[in-house]
Each structure stands twice: as C-alpha cells, then as structure tokens.
Amino acid sequence: MPAPAKGSQQRTALISVGAAIVLIAVKLGTGLATGSLAFLAEAAHSATDLVAALLTLFAVRVAVRPADDDHQYGHGKAQHLAALGESAFLVLVSLVIGFLAARRLADGGGHEIEVAWWAIAVLGFVIALDASRMVVSHRASRRHGSAALAANALHFGSDLAGSLAVLVGLLFVSAGYQSADAVAALVVAVLVIAAAVRLASQSIDVLMDRSTAESTAAVESALAAVDDRFLVRRIRARHAGNSHFVDLVVGIPPDAAITQAHATADEIEAAVERQLPNTDVMVHLEPIEGEGDLRERATVAALSVAEVREVHNVRAMRTDGTYELTLHAKVPGGQSLEEAHDTADRVEDSIHRALPELARVHTHIEPLSETDDAVRPQSDKVTADRKAIDDLALRHTGAEPLGVSFRDSAAGRIALVTVAVPGRKSLREAHQIAGRIEEDLRRERPDLADAVVHTEPAREEGPTG
Numbered sequence: 441m442p443a444p445a446k447g448s449q450q451r452t453a454l455i456s457v458g459a460a461i462v463l464i465a466v467k468l469g470t471g472l473a474t475g476s477l478a479f480l481a482e483a484a485h486s487a488t489d490l491v492a493a494l495l496t497l498f499a500v501r502v503a504v505r506p507a508d509d510d511h512q513y514g515h516g517k518a519q520h521l522a523a524l525g526e527s528a529f530l531v532l533v534s535l536v537i538g539f540l541a542a543r544r545l546a547d548g549g550g551h552e553i554e555v556a557w558w559a560i561a562v563l564g565f566v567i568a569l570d571a572s573r574m575v576v577s578h579r580a581s582r583r584h585g586s587a588a589l590a591a592n593a594l595h596f597g598s599d600l601a602g603s604l605a606v607l608v609g610l611l612f613v614s615a616g617y618q619s620a621d622a623v624a625a626l627v628v629a630v631l632v633i634a635a636a637v638r639l640a641s642q643s644i645d646v647l648m649d650r651s652t653a654e655s656t657a658a659v660e661s662a663l664a665a666v667d668d669r670f671l672v673r674r675i676r677a678r679h680a681g682n683s684h685f686v687d688l689v690v691g692i693p694p695d696a697a698i699t700q701a702h703a704t705a706d707e708i709e710a711a712v713e714r715q716l717p718n719t720d721v722m723v724h725l726e727p728i729e730g731e732g733d734l735r736e737r738a739t740v741a742a743l744s745v746a747e748v749r750e751v752h753n754v755r756a757m758r759t760d761g762t763y764e765l766t767l768h769a770k771v772p773g774g775q776s777l778e779e780a781h782d783t784a785d786r787v788e789d790s791i792h793r794a795l796p797e798l799a800r801v802h803t804h805i806e807p808l809s810e811t812d813d814a815v816r817p818q819s820d821k822v823t824a825d826r827k828a829i830d831d832l833a834l835r836h837t838g839a840e841p842l843g844v845s846f847r848d849s850a851a852g853r854i855a856l857v858t859v860a861v862p863g864r865k866s867l868r869e870a871h872q873i874a875g876r877i878e879e880d881l882r883r884e885r886p887d888l889a890d891a892v893v894h895t896e897p898a899r900e901e902g903p904t905g
Contacts, residue, residue: 459573460490463566463599470562476613478606478624479559481537482566486599524643530636538629544622563607570600598635602628655716659686662715663708670704673726684719686712691726701725734795738765741794747771747783749808762799765791773807780805812849822846825855828884832877833859842896852889855881863897870895 463486471479574596581590609624655677663672671691678685690708692701705723712721727740734756742751750770757764771783788801826844833841836859843858859877861870874893881891 527640860898
C-alpha cells in the first residue's frame with residue numbers, strides 16, 4: 441500500500457481514539473452528576489468504542505504490511521480479527537447495560553435523575569461529535585476499502601443513534617417520566633448488540649473465506665468480456681482487508697502451445713483485475729479433453745511424449761475405408777538415430793492409444809533446429825536473387841512483392857518475402873500461391889538455402905470518381 445494511504449488510515453484511527461477518550465470523560469461525568477443510567481450506558485458504549493478504535497489502529501498498522509514468507513497472502517485479515525474481537529466486547533457490555541436497565545424498570549424506575557440544561561448541552565456536543573466522526577470514518581473506509589475503518593463508522597453510527605435515544609429519554613424524564621431513562625438505556629443496548637452481531641457476521645464471513653456474490657459476479661463479467669477460446673471450470677473468490685484473491689481453473693484447446701496458454705492466462709488475469717481492482721489472480725490451465733478433429737487430437741498425443749518439441753504437417757487420410765495419419769515431429773538434434781527411432785515408436789503408440797480408429801501412423805522425425813547467427817548481406821550482393829523474386833511475385837500475384845530481405849547464416853542465404861494476395865481468396869489458395877513462389881525460387885536460385893513467403897491481404901481499390 442502506498443505510504444500516503446497508510447498514513448491516512450492511521451490518522452483516521454488516531455482521531456477515533458482521541459474522540460473516544462473525550463466522549464468517555466464527558467458522558468461518564470454527566471452520568472454520575474445526573475444519575476442517568478442512559479448516560480452511563482453511553483459512557484460504557486464509548487468505552488467499547490475506545491477499545492474498538494485501539495484495535496482498529498493496531499489492525500490498520502498490521503494489515504498494511506506487505507506479504508512476507510510467513511504471511512504469503514498479506515496481513516489483511518488482521519482487520520477482521522480485530523473487528524470480531526470488538527463485536528464480542530460490544531455484546532458483553534450491552535448485555536450488562538440491558539440487565540441494569542431491566543432491573544431498574546422492574547423496580548419501578550424510581551431512581552431520581554437530575555436533568556440540567558448543561559446535560560442537554562453536553563448531549564448536543566456528543567451528537568455533533570458522533571456525526572462528524574461517523575462521516576470521517578465512513579469516507580475513509582470507502583476510500584481505502586478498510587474493514588476496520590468501516591467497523592468504526594458502524595460503531596459511531598450506533599453511538600449517534602444511542603445519543604439521540606438518550607436525548608429523547610432525558611426530555612421525557614424532565615417531563616416527569618423517570619422510567620424513560622432506563623428505556624433509553626435499553627434502546628442503546630439493543631442498538632449496540634444489533635451492530636455487534638452485524639459486524640461479527642461480516643468478519644466471520646471473511647475469516648471463513650466465504651465468497652461474496654459481488655466478487656463472483658465481477659469475475660464472471662470479466663471472463664464473459666474476453667472470448668470463448670477457453671472453458672471456465674471453476675471460480676473461487678475470497679477477500680481480506682481491501683484485497684481480493686481469485687483462483688480460476690480454465691480449460692483450453694489441447695493443441696495450444698505453452699506460449700499461447702501463457703498469453704491466455706495473462707489475458708484472463710488482466711480482464712479480472714480491470715473488473716475487480718486490487719485482486720491477486722491465479723489461473724490454472726487444463727487441456728479440454730476429447731475435443732477436436734483427428735489432427736488436433738493426434739497433435740496433443742504426439743506432444744505428450746517428452747522428447748517431442750514440435751509437431752507440424754499433420755495430415756489425416758481415409759484409405760480403403762480406414763484412417764491413417766502422417767506427421768512431422770521435431771526432437772533434440774543431439775539424439776542418436778536409435779534414440780530418435782525409439783521416440784518415433786513412442787509417438788505412434790501414444791497416438792494409437794488416443795485415436796484407436798487409426799489403422800496406421802507414419803512419423804517423420806526431424807532434428808530441432810538451433811539458433812543460427814545471421815547477418816544482412818549488402819544490397820549489391822543480392823541483385824540476382826532480388827530480380828528473381830520480383831519476377832516470380834509478379835508472375836504469381838500480378839504485383840511486385842511488398843517487401844524483400846535476406847539473411848546470410850551458416851546454412852546459407854535465406855530470402856524473406858512478403859507478397860499481397862486478394863483478401864477474398866481462401867487461406868488454402870493463398871498458401872498455394874506462397875508455396876509455388878517458394879518452389880519456383882528454389883528451382884531458379886538453387887544457391888538459396890531457404891525462402892519464406894509471407895502473404896498479406898491486398899488492399900482493395902475502391903471505385904474512382
């Protein structure tokens with residue numbers, strides 16, 4: 441948490457401590473001077489608020505500590521532990537006050553109470569102070585998302601209601617109804633108990649990791665805004681202090697590469713954090729089993745063999761009423777032929793287990809290419825290669841290439857070509873055009889080690905005036 445936010449929370453808690461001390465002194469002195477049980481009940485109420493404020497100050501200082509080796513989820517629950525302790529203390533004191541008020545009522549409420557003008561003035565001061573500190577704590581709790589400060593605001597609100605009840609009771613006492621003071625004390629006790637039960641319920645929910653409907657709805661909304669490339673299998677959300685923790689189990693296509701899977705997880709995390717700020721998101725990815733066509737399922741089965749690094753050119757064929765499959769698999773180039781052959785056998789076994797409907801599997805094992813050091817050749821060294829590329833692009837696409845560059849590596853010269861193909865053509869047609877350019881270029885310029893042709897949709901020319 442930034443230092444300014446931490447300091448602001450602590451200042452709010454310190455103000456609450458000071459206000460509680462002032463109110464205890466004022467209410468206790470007035471209650472003893474007038475003999476009002478309601479005033480003494482309010483003094484006890486303020487004493488509980490002093491305890492609450494001290495616990496809040498402690499909780500805020502502890503909760504803002506960053507996560508460490510012993511508390512890897514942070515210290516946010518310290519606020520809720522403090523709030524639970526506060527609520528238990530409030531209930532205990534309120535029961536004592538209620539018992540005393542009930543006994544006074546049973547005795548006929550005959551205890552003499554002196555209602556002086558200054559007692560009414562004290563109540564006016566108390567009401568104004570209760571209202572101001574309730575507003576300050578409520579605003580601070582919303583600004584910082586602090587459960588402890590929210591608990592303080594709740595206490596101060598019950599203080600305000602209790603002070604108003606005492607005022608009404610004293611007015612009735614001054615009109616000759618002595619039992620009104622005990623009734624006011626009972627009202628204060630009930631208000632405090634209600635507030636304490638509510639506070640305890642909220643704190644227990646957090647400490648028991650109860651998921652809130654609001655946080656779950658926010659996560660579901662964030663996931664719906666992404667797309668349908670994945671299947672959400674489980675959502676778990678909880679919160680502590682002003683932080684949320686979300687765990688997701690997401691199913692992804694079985695043939696997704698690890699980089700694709702990682703990018704999907706990042707996208708999901710970012711979407712949830714935008715919808716539910718200050719959230720720690722953990723995404724667990726699982727393959728979606730039993731889905732996809734023969735090629736996708738065969739790719740997944742081949743990649744399950746540890747030595748296989750890459751699978752491509754997977755082709756499924758139907759021959760004489762049976763299915764067979766061919767594929768290319770890349771393995772580390774340091775393997776011996778015997779080791780590579782053993783890998784190919786295990787690839788075929790894995791595919792047969794996953795796809796028993798296949799009659800035959802033909803595997804072509806290739807060494808995984810390593811990184812080559814390459815340089816850009818000077819332009820006067822590639823004139824003939826460039827002319828051949830321009831001619832071939834014009835022949836097959838009707839236009840010169842959009843871009844041509846070369847790299848000289850230990851394996852030889854590599855041509856990188858970008859051509860424009862009408863966007864309305866199918867991907868298959870575009871691929872065939874690129875393939876024909878590559879084949880013709882290798883035939884016309886056999887000194888080239890490789891040619892890679894990239895296709896882009898050509899811009900459609902609109903009608904002219």
